[in-house]
Amino acid sequence: MTLSFFDQFMSPTFLYVPLIMVALTTPWLLLPSPTIRWTSNRLVSLQTWFMGRFTQQLLLPLNEGGHKWAALFTSLMIFLISLNMCGLLPYTFTPTTQLSLNMGLAVPLWLATVIIGMRNQPTHALGHLLPEGTPALLIPILIVIETISLFIRPLALGVRLTANLTAGHLLIQLIATAVFVLLKIMPAVAILTATLLVLLTLLEVAVAAIQAYVFVLLLSLYLQENI
Template structure:
């Protein structure tokens, strides 16, 4: 029986119930915590990476924006772990679902917008109409800026979904080609397998980069509103 190309993106079920919730919660079990005064090497590496991420994300923020530190670190950790786990065989990647990415992007985007309207009302509203705009262009520019504002969370979600889905599809196609060529030509199979290994390395990088890009854009939206 031939496997459907989009089978890896179908939501798995357990006892006829969607298994997305335990899949989403599973990455949290992979991060160790220490109750002792002396940490081991794994926890020390984890803390150093967290501090590096915080330094990169928070260096442009003021005191108000730095209150989002825990949220942004948790976000990049969750997306990166989920993307990496989805590269394992017989696994499911929740970030390939546009609905889930929208569920992450919309509340975060709305939080930054509400923060800007609350603490920087004049500056936030000023973005809808640049200074010196001709009178005839005012209605059009207000409409364009409003549309661009509401497109931001959609762009966040679609970017993450498209990049993760495209990589998984390409890996699926090349993996199928390796299996098909294995009984025909050894040299072609070897070359295709090397290509698959290189693509896997690239996908690991893409998984981390997309987590960083998603979180960085949320951080920039926050910076514009604080």
Template sequence: MMTNLFSIFDPSTSFGSPLNWLSVGLGLFFLPYCYWVLPNRFTVFFSSFTTVLHREFSVLLGPNYKSGHTFLFISLFVFIMFNNLLGLLPYVFTASSHLSLTLALALPLWLAFMFYGWLNNTKHMLAHCVPLGTPGVLMPFMVLIETISNVIRPGTLAVRLAANMIAGHLLLVLLGNQGPNMSSVLLGVLLFVQVLLLTLESAVAVIQSYVFAVLATLYSSEV
């Protein structure tokens, strides 16, 4: 029995141990089999899907990107998407609803971009703090604002993903707890609403993983 609403995000509530964190690696079992003689439909779909992502991220990275850079962001997208979608299944822990996971994805990426930019493109990083056409009087304030907006980037990436996952799951749980107290007619309406919300959450799971990967790509292109 849940002590509070947020206990559904506790990995120890189902089995009495934090083994639910192992669900983070469940996506590896759904990856296509690359050693088949003939590719199956899932392999063809996955290859086409990653090709579209590669083209999209190549455009975002700009003309100066090097071959292979998009694989980092494609892997990031697939990892987050699998975790978000698996969290919608019954009795599967939603790892992407925890800041300990989302911040662990966002912070190292941001630090790597910052170290690379300041060590290799110092002038570009300094010029990026002052937008083109800024009056001389406003330059100190623009540097301060740009620095603050740059520092909070990993936090916004992590909080955005975790908050969206938590909000949808809490809504599903709140509506689901009202089922035993409803009549049969209202119960049918509730089930219909739950199915609609589950469909919406599936779309949110894919969209949020895409937003996370796209923002990481844009941050990389700036350095």
């Protein structure tokens, strides 16, 4: 039976129980936890260094009011990277290829930044809807355009993460299928295609990390506009 290439993006079930919850909790089990020892092992030291460097880079565009979000953004970054990386392993499922999950992360966090801006400085927050020096005739049009662009932000966050990971996984499966088909017909071409598959897999590893970083970075920029 020939399966569809898009079957890999369907949430697997076991005894009618969706396994997406297991996929969401597994990355946290892979992260090392600090111990009471004087000297940490290499894995914990690497984790601490990565979290410190990422938090430092994340807080550069934020003022002191946004530093309260550092723990949330760092946790979200590690969570997304873990999900994306685990999804590249064989016989696994990538929850971040589901638009519903990505929108479930993007919409509440984006809405929180908007609510903070409207509560703390409503004049400044509403000022983003109308650039300074706009001609009177263009004011209604620009307000509508800026309002639409404001509400499109969470959709863009979720769709960007979903589309990039879905395209990468689908391309890997297409090339892997071509390798198996060409292996019996043209072994030399199959070897070249397999080399391309390895390079594409390395690129997908980079994409998995970059997309998680871009997701959190854009949220931090949205927060900066409202604090």
